[in-house]
Amino acid sequence: MAAEAKLSHTAAMILQAVNAGWVYGFSIMEMTGLPSGTVYPAMRRLERDELIRSQWEQQSIADAEQRPPRKYYKLTRAGKLTLESSRRRYPLLAKLIPSQEEERV
Amino acid sequence: MRPRLALACHLFCLGSIRCVSLLVPGYQREEWWREWRSELWHVRQACAPERGISWAAEHEVARFCLGAFQDALCLRRHAAPRRIPHATTMGSAMQCILLLAGLAAISYGIALLLPGVSAILHSPHYRDAQNLMLIRDAKYSGDSIPTISTEQYQLWNLRRQEIFDGFSYYRVAFESVLNAKNVKAERRIAVASPNLFALLGLPIRFASGEAQGEMPQLILSNEMWKNEFGGDPHISGRLVRVGQRDAIVGGVAPAESWRLPGKVDAWLLEPDAAGIADGMGFVVAHLKASPLHAQWGRSWHMSAPKPDGSLDDFFCVSLTERTRGCGDVFLFAVLLACLALPATTSLPLGEYRLSSRKLSWPKRLRRWCFLGSKIALLLPIVYFVSLDLAHLRATLDPISSEYIQLVSSFSICLFGLRWALRDQRQRCPVCLGKLTHPARVGQPSRTFLAWNGTELICVSGHGLLHVPEMPTSWFSTQRWLYLDSSWEVLFAEPSLASASYF
Numbered sequence: 001m002a003a004e005a006k007l008s009h010t011a012a013m014i015l016q017a018v019n020a021g022w023v024y025g026f027s028i029m030e031m032t033g034l035p036s037g038t039v040y041p042a043m044r045r046l047e048r049d050e051l052i053r054s055q056w057e058q059q060s061i062a063d064a065e066q067r068p069p070r071k072y073y074k075l076t077r078a079g080k081l082t083l084e085s086s087r088r089r090y091p092l093l094a095k096l097i098p099s100q101e102e103e104r105v
Numbered sequence: 106m107r108p109r110l111a112l113a114c115h116l117f118c119l120g121s122i123r124c125v126s127l128l129v130p131g132y133q134r135e136e137w138w139r140e141w142r143s144e145l146w147h148v149r150q151a152c153a154p155e156r157g158i159s160w161a162a163e164h165e166v167a168r169f170c171l172g173a174f175q176d177a178l179c180l181r182r183h184a185a186p187r188r189i190p191h192a193t194t195m196g197s198a199m200q201c202i203l204l205l206a207g208l209a210a211i212s213y214g215i216a217l218l219l220p221g222v223s224a225i226l227h228s229p230h231y232r233d234a235q236n237l238m239l240i241r242d243a244k245y246s247g248d249s250i251p252t253i254s255t256e257q258y259q260l261w262n263l264r265r266q267e268i269f270d271g272f273s274y275y276r277v278a279f280e281s282v283l284n285a286k287n288v289k290a291e292r293r294i295a296v297a298s299p300n301l302f303a304l305l306g307l308p309i310r311f312a313s314g315e316a317q318g319e320m321p322q323l324i325l326s327n328e329m330w331k332n333e334f335g336g337d338p339h340i341s342g343r344l345v346r347v348g349q350r351d352a353i354v355g356g357v358a359p360a361e362s363w364r365l366p367g368k369v370d371a372w373l374l375e376p377d378a379a380g381i382a383d384g385m386g387f388v389v390a391h392l393k394a395s396p397l398h399a400q401w402g403r404s405w406h407m408s409a410p411k412p413d414g415s416l417d418d419f420f421c422v423s424l425t426e427r428t429r430g431c432g433d434v435f436l437f438a439v440l441l442a443c444l445a446l447p448a449t450t451s452l453p454l455g456e457y458r459l460s461s462r463k464l465s466w467p468k469r470l471r472r473w474c475f476l477g478s479k480i481a482l483l484l485p486i487v488y489f490v491s492l493d494l495a496h497l498r499a500t501l502d503p504i505s506s507e508y509i510q511l512v513s514s515f516s517i518c519l520f521g522l523r524w525a526l527r528d529q530r531q532r533c534p535v536c537l538g539k540l541t542h543p544a545r546v547g548q549p550s551r552t553f554l555a556w557n558g559t560e561l562i563c564v565s566g567h568g569l570l571h572v573p574e575m576p577t578s579w580f581s582t583q584r585w586l587y588l589d590s591s592w593e594v595l596f597a598e599p600s601l602a603s604a605s606y607f
Contacts, residue, residue, distance in 0.1 A: 025140070026147050029169075036144075036172025041179035048183065067150075068143040 010034065012086035014042050015075065016097045018052055019083055023072045031097060043073060051079035111158045118145055118170045128177040130184040137180065141173050198475050198537035201528070205482035212489035221496035221506075222489075224327070224360035231364070231428040232306020235403070236392040238269075239365070239427070243406055243418040249366045251276065251385040256412045258298075258388050262378060268398070268407070269390040273297065273304040274378065276386030277367040280348040284333035292329065292370040294347060296386075298378040302358075304391055305365075309356035311341040321380075322355035323347060324372040330357045347373055364427045365389065389424070431495075434507055435488050438514030442522060445515075450523045455530055455570070455583040468535060475537055476529050483521040487514055531570075533563035534585060540570050549574065556580045566592055 007015065013032050022031045029039050046052045052073045062069035075083065087093050122145060126138045148169045152162040216222040231237060242252035258274040266272075275297035282292045295301075302309055302324065309324060323345055325334065334340050343354045352373055363369055366387055375381050392398050403423040408416045446452070454476075495501075495510035531540050540561035547557025558574040572583040 024144070024147075026144050026151070026169075030151075036169045037175035038172070040172055040176040044176065044179055044183070068146050070143055070147070071140045 006089070007082060007086050009090055010038065011042055011046065012083070012090055012093055013097060014039060015046065015051060015079060015083045015086065016093050018073050019075050019080070020097050022097075023074065024070045025073075028073075046079070047073075049078075050076055051082055052076060111153065111163075114158070114163050114166070115149060118149075118166055121170055122173045125173045125177045128174075129180050133180055133184070137177070141176075145170065197539075198532070202475075202478055202482065205479060205486065209482055209485045209489070212486050212493060215493050216489045219493060219496055221361075221499055222492045225431055225492065225496070227359070228361045228430070229308050229359050230306075230430070231424060233391070234428040235423050235425045236394065236398075237305065237424040237428075238390050238392055238421040239424060240388045240390055240419050240421050243420040248387075248422060251367075251387055253388045254385055254412075255381050255383050258386070259378060260412050261388070261390075261409070262298075266393075268393060270393045271300065271304050271391040273301045273389045274381065274386055275301055275365075275367075275372070275389075276381060276384050277369060278384070280373075281346075282333070282371065283346040285335055285337070289346075290333070292333075293368055295367060295369040295372045296381050297372050297374055298381065299374045299376055301372065301374060301389070304389060307358065307362055310359060311338060312356035319376055321347070321350065321352045321376060322374040323352040324355050324374060325357045326363070326370050327357060327360035329370045347371075364424070390421075431492055431507075431510060432488075434510050435491065435514050438491070438511050439484065439487070439518050441515050442518035445519055446522050446526075449519065450526055451582065452526065453582050454526070455585060472529075472534055472537065475532075476525065479525045479528070480522070483518075483525060487518045487521060490517055530583060531561070533565065533567050533570075535567040535587075536563065536565050538563060538565060546571070547574075 013034070014028055017028045017031045020031070022028045025036070025040055025043065028034075028043070029036055032039070034042075043052065043054075047054060053076055054071050054073050056071055057069040059069055119142065122141045123138065126134050126141070129137045145166070149162075149166055152165045153159060154162065216226060239248055240253060241248050241250075245252045253274070255274065255276065258272060261269075262272045262274075275295040277293055277295050279291050280294040281289045282294070283289055299322070325340070330336060330340065340354050341356055344351050345354055346352075355374065358372070403425055405421055407419050407421060409419050411417045491510045491514040494513045495506040501509070528539075532538065533540060540563055542562045542564075544560045544562075545558075546560045547555055549557055551557060556571065556573055556577075558580075559572045561570040561572070563569075566588055568585055568587040570583055570585055571580075573580045576582065
């Protein structure tokens with residue numbers, strides 16, 4: 001996958017949200033305000049283009065919290081590079097979706 | 106405890122997502138279902154109240170579930186085999202060749218169905234037609250009038266000949282013939298010398314091959330055989346009353362085979378040439394093979410003795426013109442079309458850099474083979490379609506049919522050759538796919554500063570074709586621009602070629 005791929009603003013928002021620590025679909029929806037019909041297909045494409053990768057939560061953790069396990073998403077190296085270029089293209093991206101640590105501060 | 110209504114809503118949402126999961130490709134379905142089930146649980150936890158039911162929350166959950174449908178469709182779209190671009194299917198070289206082959210087969214099939222065309226296709230050739238001479242009295246201008254007397258023919262036939270090695274004579278007269286139903290009808294009968302068909306080299310269908318003795322032999326025309334004798338294949342050997350005498354049917358002449366003067370329904374071959382009644386008829390003679398005779402050409406005059414001992418002038422004309430088949434008309438039309446072609450389109454196929462690494466020798470050869478195949482398939486299409494048009498109506502006379510064939514052959518051939526060249530120019534020299542996405546480039550007002558015209562692209566990414574709007578001394582013909590490997594990324598991932606993800 002070419003790291004220089006130009007993302008749309010929506011895709012960049014989702015990538016920024018994943019990078020900011022919103023690592024599962026519903027949380028990304030909540031953070032970005034995008035509908036599920038936009039977020040999930042976008043994440044499929046980002047994963048197909050190897051900008052993000054997914055991983056299932058361990059069953060034991062989910063059992064301990066009495067809920068079904070979640071599928072978490074994480075940025076790849078190519079995803080980070082693409083996000084960097086997207087931030088230059090969309091300078092307000094980081095302000096729109098700050099990282100969870102920044103939010104706590 | 107959650108009320109039953111809330112539980113029903115939850116089950117309905119789960120059921121809907123499960124149904125939607127059927128849209129997801131099989132190998133992704135279970136994981137997709139697992140993720141959406143988990144997400145739905147979390148959405149419900151976040152939106153729905155602890156107790157009771159909130160319609161606003163259910164509305165939110167339902168909206169979330171609707172997204173599953175779009176997600177499933179997206180996965181399905183990506184998993185589907187990539188559609189082959191239009192240029193490599195509809196415009197592929199193989200499809201073009203198959204289409205032309207199909208057209209050739211259809212036109213040939215129609216030709217076989219039309220009786221007139223079928224007869225022409227299967228009509229026999231005259232043996233050594235260029236040395237077969239039709240002799241007439243030089244006092245007459247046309248050769249459709251009988252000008253040679255029976256006496257004259259017998260004189261020539263008996264004399265030792267220096268120029269000819271065989272004579273045949275026939276005289277057309279109306280005679281009554283008893284047909285299969287014993288009905289007497291007046292028919293045009295050519296009373297001829299016994300060697301007429303042998304001299305012309307025409308085969309006789311259903312001939313028994315047995316000697317018929319002293320009885321004259323009746324050779325039926327194909328039309329008479331069908332109309333009067335019901336197309337009986339066992340007609341040979343039957344006794345038929347012709348005029349005042351009996352004749353034995355010797356066979357049937359092939360359809361459309363008679364090209365000599367006089368319309369004839371049957372030929373009565375007298376066993377002895379002396380038996381032919383006096384009158385005026387036609388003489389066909391076979392020229393001896395000699396280099397000197399070959400120099401005389403297709404028509405010439407000769408002086409020959411008459412029965413009274415005086416010399417008379419006779420005109421000999423070769424049967425080449427008369428026995429000319431439809432193929433000659435077709436070849437003439439093709440020649441005319443080839444001459445007219447440069448007036449309708451430019452002949453060069455454009456400029457192609459020969460040093461390109463992409464255009465190997467076999468690919469270049471394949472390109473020329475493709476053009477050759479198109480033209481090779483085009484010619485039978487032109488031939489059969491023109492024959493079909495010329496003989497569509499059985500009532501048309503041969504001259505009209507010949508004109509129709511000439512005009513239609515010329516028109517179709519010219520159009521076809523023009524199409525073959527234009528089609529070749531609009532194809533990628535590498536994959537032979539049809540070029541697409543024409544784009545206007547430049548401005549006519551800037552012709553002298555830069556080129557303006559149309560740019561076409563090969564969807565497989567092999568290159569661009571630049572066609573000038575106005576040919577100039579520096580850009581006279583279309584140019585092909587090969588794209589190097591740096592462009593391949595555009596064509597390898599069609600989805601990335603689009604501006605964005607959404």
